[in-house]
Amino acid sequence: MPQQRHEPGGDSAGELPQDREIETLEEFDLRAEGGALGGYRVQSVDLTGRTGRLLASDTAGAVFLGCPMEPEALAKVRADGAMVFPPVPNLPFDPYRGLLYTPDQLFDGLASDGYEATPDARAYAWFQRTKDDGDVFASMLRAVHDDAVSDALDELLAGAPVVGVMGGHAMARGTDAYAGAARLGRSLARTGLTVATGGGPGAMEAANLGAYLSSFDDAVLADALELLGKTPSFRPSVTDWARAAFEVRERAPGGARSVGIPTWFYGHEPPNPFASHIAKYFANALREDGLLARCTAGVVFLPGAAGTVQEIFDNATPNYYASRGEPTPMVLVDREHWTRDLPAWPLLTALAGERSMADRIALVDTVDEAPAALAALAGRTAGA
Known part of the structure; x- marks a missing residue:
C-alpha cells in the first residue's frame, strides 16, 4: 500500500510529512521542537551544535545528507534507524546541498586570493581531474550534486513566471550590444518576470545585470556599464573581470532576483556574479534541458553562435509537438543575424508551418x- 502523508506535526504512525526537506538550521530547529524528525530529509545542515535536540528526538525514518554531527548524536540517530550519508571530505563542493549557490559562495576568496582560490575554480579543477578517470564514486558525486541542484531550482522557481535570455558569451562589456542586453534584462524584470540565463559572461551576464539593477534608476545602470566596460572580458584575467562585477554589487547592494544556470563543463567560462541564485551543474545536458524547460513565460534569443542556435531548436522541438495553447513564446533578436548570418529563422518558420507554435x-x-x-506573444497564448 502507498504510504500516507500528513503535514508536519501529525501523529499517525508511519505517515510522512508533506514538506520533508530541511535545508537550514532554522528549519531544523522548527521541525525538532515537537521531538519527531521521522521522515524528514536533512540536507547539509551543520548539526554539531544540536546534539541535545538529536538525542531528544525520534529520528526513525529520517535521512541525513552531509550533516556534520557529534559522535554521540551520530550513534543515536543510527540506532534509531535513520539513514546517514556523511559529509565527503576534501571535496571542493557539497554534493548534498539543499539550496542554490550565491555569487558570494562561488567567489569566496576572490578579493584576497584571486579567482583560482575560489570554490568555483576549485570545483572546475576537480571536475577536470575526475571526468575521464572512470571512477564510479566521482561520477556518483557529480550526479547526486546535480540532482540536488535541480531540486533546489524547482523549489526556488515554483509558481514563478520565468523568461529566458539566451545569447553568446563573446559579447563584450562596454559595447552597445551589452548595454542593450542589460536593458532587456531590466525591462523584463520590471514586468514581474524572473529572468533566467545560462549564467555565464557576455549576453548572459548583461541580462542578469539588468535584472539585478531593475529596481534602481537609469543612472545606476549607466554607471555600472561604464565601470564594467573597463574590464571588457574575463580574458586574460577572470579575477579582474569578477572583481569589477562585485564592485558594481557593492555600489548598488540588494539587487533584484534573477537566476543563472551555468555549467562546469564550460568551466573556463566563469559564472557571472549578477544572478542572485546560481544553479551550477557538472552535466551540461541537464543544464541545457533544465534551463529551457523552466522558461515558462518564453525565451528571448540574442545574437549568438552554435550554442545559441542549438538552444533555439532545443526550445522549438517541444513547441513543435505541443498542442494548441501550450507552446511558449520565442523572440529572436536581430533580423540580419538570424536570416543571413546564421539563418535559423527561415528554418524555424518552416517548422512552425500552420502548427500552434x-x-x-x-x-x-x-x-x-x-x-x-x-508580451504580444504571451497575450496570444493567454487568449488561445
Whole structure:
C-alpha cells in the first residue's frame, strides 16, 4: 500500500510529512521542537551544535545528507534507524546541498586570493581531474550534486513566471550590444518576470545585470556599464573581470532576483556574479534541458553562435509537438543575424508551418523591441 502523508506535526504512525526537506538550521530547529524528525530529509545542515535536540528526538525514518554531527548524536540517530550519508571530505563542493549557490559562495576568496582560490575554480579543477578517470564514486558525486541542484531550482522557481535570455558569451562589456542586453534584462524584470540565463559572461551576464539593477534608476545602470566596460572580458584575467562585477554589487547592494544556470563543463567560462541564485551543474545536458524547460513565460534569443542556435531548436522541438495553447513564446533578436548570418529563422518558420507554435514566434530588429514582442506573444497564448 502507498504510504500516507500528513503535514508536519501529525501523529499517525508511519505517515510522512508533506514538506520533508530541511535545508537550514532554522528549519531544523522548527521541525525538532515537537521531538519527531521521522521522515524528514536533512540536507547539509551543520548539526554539531544540536546534539541535545538529536538525542531528544525520534529520528526513525529520517535521512541525513552531509550533516556534520557529534559522535554521540551520530550513534543515536543510527540506532534509531535513520539513514546517514556523511559529509565527503576534501571535496571542493557539497554534493548534498539543499539550496542554490550565491555569487558570494562561488567567489569566496576572490578579493584576497584571486579567482583560482575560489570554490568555483576549485570545483572546475576537480571536475577536470575526475571526468575521464572512470571512477564510479566521482561520477556518483557529480550526479547526486546535480540532482540536488535541480531540486533546489524547482523549489526556488515554483509558481514563478520565468523568461529566458539566451545569447553568446563573446559579447563584450562596454559595447552597445551589452548595454542593450542589460536593458532587456531590466525591462523584463520590471514586468514581474524572473529572468533566467545560462549564467555565464557576455549576453548572459548583461541580462542578469539588468535584472539585478531593475529596481534602481537609469543612472545606476549607466554607471555600472561604464565601470564594467573597463574590464571588457574575463580574458586574460577572470579575477579582474569578477572583481569589477562585485564592485558594481557593492555600489548598488540588494539587487533584484534573477537566476543563472551555468555549467562546469564550460568551466573556463566563469559564472557571472549578477544572478542572485546560481544553479551550477557538472552535466551540461541537464543544464541545457533544465534551463529551457523552466522558461515558462518564453525565451528571448540574442545574437549568438552554435550554442545559441542549438538552444533555439532545443526550445522549438517541444513547441513543435505541443498542442494548441501550450507552446511558449520565442523572440529572436536581430533580423540580419538570424536570416543571413546564421539563418535559423527561415528554418524555424518552416517548422512552425500552420502548427500552434506559429503564433508563438517573432523576429525583431532590435533588442528594445523584444519585451513588447514577448508580451504580444504571451497575450496570444493567454487568449488561445
